[in-house]
Amino acid sequence: MSDLKELYQEVIIDHSRKPRNFKTLGAGSRSAEGFNPLCGDKVTIYIDVVEGQIVDLSFQGSGCAISMASASLMTDALKGKSIEHAHVIFDQFHQLVTGAQSETSHEASRDKILGKLTALGGVSEFPMRVKCATLAWHTLRNALGNDQSTAVTE
Amino acid sequence: MSFNVHAVRENFPILSMKVHDHPLIYLDNAATTQKPRSVIESLGTYYSAHNANIHRGVHELSQKATAAHEEARAKVCRFIGAASEREIIFVRGTTEAINLVAQSYGRNNIGPDDEIIISEMEHHSNIVPWQILCEQTRAHLRVIPVTDSGELKIDEYKRLLGKRTKLVAITHVSNALGTINPIEEIISAAHAQGVPVLIDGAQAVAHLKVDVRALDCDFYAFSGHKLFGPTGIGVLYGKESFLKQMPPYQSGGDMIRSVSFSGTTYNELPFKFEAGTPDIAGAIGLGAAIDFIEGVGLEAIGKYEQELLNAATEKLSRVNGLTILGTATHKAAVVSFVIKGIHPHDIGTILDRHGIAIRTGHHCAQPLMERLGVPATARASFAFYNTAEEVDVLVDGLAKAQEVFGYE
Numbered sequence: 001m002s003d004l005k006e007l008y009q010e011v012i013i014d015h016s017r018k019p020r021n022f023k024t025l026g027a028g029s030r031s032a033e034g035f036n037p038l039c040g041d042k043v044t045i046y047i048d049v050v051e052g053q054i055v056d057l058s059f060q061g062s063g064c065a066i067s068m069a070s071a072s073l074m075t076d077a078l079k080g081k082s083i084e085h086a087h088v089i090f091d092q093f094h095q096l097v098t099g100a101q102s103e104t105s106h107e108a109s110r111d112k113i114l115g116k117l118t119a120l121g122g123v124s125e126f127p128m129r130v131k132c133a134t135l136a137w138h139t140l141r142n143a144l145g146n147d148q149s150t151a152v153t154e
Numbered sequence: 155m156s157f158n159v160h161a162v163r164e165n166f167p168i169l170s171m172k173v174h175d176h177p178l179i180y181l182d183n184a185a186t187t188q189k190p191r192s193v194i195e196s197l198g199t200y201y202s203a204h205n206a207n208i209h210r211g212v213h214e215l216s217q218k219a220t221a222a223h224e225e226a227r228a229k230v231c232r233f234i235g236a237a238s239e240r241e242i243i244f245v246r247g248t249t250e251a252i253n254l255v256a257q258s259y260g261r262n263n264i265g266p267d268d269e270i271i272i273s274e275m276e277h278h279s280n281i282v283p284w285q286i287l288c289e290q291t292r293a294h295l296r297v298i299p300v301t302d303s304g305e306l307k308i309d310e311y312k313r314l315l316g317k318r319t320k321l322v323a324i325t326h327v328s329n330a331l332g333t334i335n336p337i338e339e340i341i342s343a344a345h346a347q348g349v350p351v352l353i354d355g356a357q358a359v360a361h362l363k364v365d366v367r368a369l370d371c372d373f374y375a376f377s378g379h380k381l382f383g384p385t386g387i388g389v390l391y392g393k394e395s396f397l398k399q400m401p402p403y404q405s406g407g408d409m410i411r412s413v414s415f416s417g418t419t420y421n422e423l424p425f426k427f428e429a430g431t432p433d434i435a436g437a438i439g440l441g442a443a444i445d446f447i448e449g450v451g452l453e454a455i456g457k458y459e460q461e462l463l464n465a466a467t468e469k470l471s472r473v474n475g476l477t478i479l480g481t482a483t484h485k486a487a488v489v490s491f492v493i494k495g496i497h498p499h500d501i502g503t504i505l506d507r508h509g510i511a512i513r514t515g516h517h518c519a520q521p522l523m524e525r526l527g528v529p530a531t532a533r534a535s536f537a538f539y540n541t542a543e544e545v546d547v548l549v550d551g552l553a554k555a556q557e558v559f560g561y562e
Binding site for chain 1: 495496497498499500503504507514515516520523529530558559560
């Protein structure tokens, strides 16, 4: 039961029920779509990049609490960051949710990089749900790379 | 209840295990069923006392293995009421059975602008093989729509049946909703136009008495693992008149009579469709499963499961914010549902932590999900070893899920 509490922390429930930055962005923004064929989670990421900086970031879609909260928290966390920094956060986040041990960073410094995103740490105890937590992130990576294919996590 | 479910449960070792410190409550029987001890032991006995290749050895073990394999075929034949063992083809499962018919029968009897009728509630395995066949032959798929309650629109079906219809392929029982389709009516309407019918029986054989001759279906496909048997073994029943004129699906050993570089002649039925060394142990395990089911009795099983379905439907309907999808008059013991504000996957994860195994997702029936307007559902599917108490634990588990999400 305790790992359920760890997974469904208040911040996760809150972001899943009231997702932040849940909108489209205007013309000129890039977007990419993500789809989890196993559970039907769908997400579209919209991003405005100016000179290597993520000026604005939003999403739309539907899915489980984990995928929606992860997308919502991601948009909050990456807005205003440089693309370079976003990739660093992505890598740290991926390690967090997959429970991977990092050689290059200590847990404390990882938590510092991730901030509120650490709320998704409980996912590492639920291997079947990692794909839910990472869907928005893979989609973002496609949007940044101007990759028109649909991001798929399975 | 006169049905002694506790005695039945004793036969299933896995049902006494714990999951996340809770007694396992297994409600994912539409995905696969658990195996009775007799099935598990039949595999061990085969490998420790009879293992040999079949249909070719003169030695003792080969004869024993061949006899056991063919005895399993005879059991399947009796179990579904086929006219002859020549009509029982062992395959890997329902999916392979349908692919066999699509590629062997379909490619030789269906051509440009011909039509194949399926329905909106089919499992992907009874959609995609026909789509591929349509691409190969330039035939067209026609789809019977379903009602809001999850029943086939039979009037629409009869309108779709026409001169161009060359095959009807329909599920006996919907895996996602539990709807039992009126296949007798579907088959007789098709036959009135001279159209053969394939029935996907994957969800039916463990729950209903199936008699292929009474149904008069031309093909009937099912999987062993949904029938308390092993994975990797399944059955295609086909009327001999069809199977005889169909070319082999796969080729190699066992399906030939003689091979030379000037030409090859094929083996007789059913071996013509069984290329290569088959899943001998799997077939024997399936035979053991049929023995077990016949020991309990399908009539008693059906009656008991209907009681479980009624209890589950009634109790789940009372859960706040819960909607049951699939409310057909005739249903197998499957309850698909959604709960307001909680995604099915989150329900599945929370129930799992309480030892309850259900299926969440699209159930390999994406067109049906689209029709119902949901991306996914939570599905509790029952077997005759489930109990009324387990339904209560499921309902409690859903209350806990609502607690986690701040709903009362």
